[in-house]
Amino acid sequence: MIVSAPTDYRAAARRRLPPFLFHYIDGGAGAEDTLARNVADLAAVALRQRVLRDMSGLDLSTRLFGERLSMPVALGPVGLTGMYARRGEVQAAQAAAARGIAYTLSTVSVCAIEEVAPAVDRPIWFQLYVLRDRGFMRNALERAKAAGCTTLVFTVDMPVPGSRYRDAHSGMSGPWAAWRRYAQAVAHPRWAWDVGLLGRPHDLGNVSRYLGKPTGLEDYIGWLAANFDPSIAWRDLEWIREFWDGPMVVKGILEPGDARDAVKFGADGIVVSNHGGRQLDGTVSTARALPAIADAVKGEIAILADSGVRTGMDVLRMLALGADAVLLGRAYVYALAAAGRRGVEHVLELIDRELRVAMTLTGTRSIAGVDRGILAEPGPAAR
Numbered sequence: 001m002i003v004s005a006p007t008d009y010r011a012a013a014r015r016r017l018p019p020f021l022f023h024y025i026d027g028g029a030g031a032e033d034t035l036a037r038n039v040a041d042l043a044a045v046a047l048r049q050r051v052l053r054d055m056s057g058l059d060l061s062t063r064l065f066g067e068r069l070s071m072p073v074a075l076g077p078v079g080l081t082g083m084y085a086r087r088g089e090v091q092a093a094q095a096a097a098a099r100g101i102a103y104t105l106s107t108v109s110v111c112a113i114e115e116v117a118p119a120v121d122r123p124i125w126f127q128l129y130v131l132r133d134r135g136f137m138r139n140a141l142e143r144a145k146a147a148g149c150t151t152l153v154f155t156v157d158m159p160v161p162g163s164r165y166r167d168a169h170s171g172m173s174g175p176w177a178a179w180r181r182y183a184q185a186v187a188h189p190r191w192a193w194d195v196g197l198l199g200r201p202h203d204l205g206n207v208s209r210y211l212g213k214p215t216g217l218e219d220y221i222g223w224l225a226a227n228f229d230p231s232i233a234w235r236d237l238e239w240i241r242e243f244w245d246g247p248m249v250v251k252g253i254l255e256p257g258d259a260r261d262a263v264k265f266g267a268d269g270i271v272v273s274n275h276g277g278r279q280l281d282g283t284v285s286t287a288r289a290l291p292a293i294a295d296a297v298k299g300e301i302a303i304l305a306d307s308g309v310r311t312g313m314d315v316l317r318m319l320a321l322g323a324d325a326v327l328l329g330r331a332y333v334y335a336l337a338a339a340g341r342r343g344v345e346h347v348l349e350l351i352d353r354e355l356r357v358a359m360t361l362t363g364t365r366s367i368a369g370v371d372r373g374i375l376a377e378p379g380p381a382a383r
Helices: 008-016 019-026 033-043 088-098 113-119 134-146 165-170 177-186 189-197 205-211 217-227 234-243 256-265 286-297 312-321 330-361
Strands: 062-064 067-069 073-075 102-105 125-129 152-155 248-253 269-272 302-305 325-328
Touching (some): 008 330, 019 330, 033 312, 088 113, 088 330, 113 134, 125 134, 134 234, 177 189, 234 248, 248 256, 269 286, 286 312, 312 325
Parallel strands (some): 248 269
């Protein structure tokens, strides 16, 4: 297959992956209305084309949490990435480093912090959930700090897991799930050889280090379900703010009031996010939520955004709506599944190229210069 656009990688990933893995990354909660809305609302944001603006000095670089990024993009945390390519977290982190952007390791990664951090020549970020097992949280924070992770991304929109019905249909969960996954793997021999066999161990590296024993896919589902904490509140994050002496980002903000609370709490950044449509189906898209949040806290705290971002055009739209930078999720995991590190580097190259074209044709020379002035009216997320 010839990949000429970032979105081409989705079809390539679908062919290569066993269905339970493809649908796990591709799916959302409930009827997946929010999942679809994320993409549709962002695509509906129209831009103003400008001409004769002398764009010879175009610069995509930006600074975020003391780091220089070659473009306003980072790879966001995605669980089980090591199931999509052999030692997938390592490959993704290496691709991000090669392109000069940040990589965020998930709490529930296949590869542990100690495997990923030494494999790249720039510091990585680490994502953590609020969990009932505070001992695990402290252990993870200590190990992340020891490994040189610079930024903590704290995910707060999962006090309970979303209703992800597609997982039961695909074999990720539900009756006879293990047998269904095995049969699917056999039917996808390239994945079975490269990842299923050569990509072992298939456990949750960070959880296994803490528990002192291997944790497989069944353990992943059970451990997470047992450890989500619906009682969490801002007070439960105070000890983490005291312990973590680097930048701390609160991920999962959709309301201006919650954004203001993050500022009061002392966070260095927020991620405007609905978890890619994987939590509360029926909530607003990130593109619709972002402008009001930017109006409330822009300049007081770094604003990142995710959910629905697939292309360089989408990155520019998010920046125009108020984000300082964007986290990629599905967009890079599809590429990783299809072609490993090379695929991730390629999709980042395509996004860079699209972003340059879009900035040139909107007459915007720098990331700092992107604002709502490049938006055409009306736009559904800009109303």
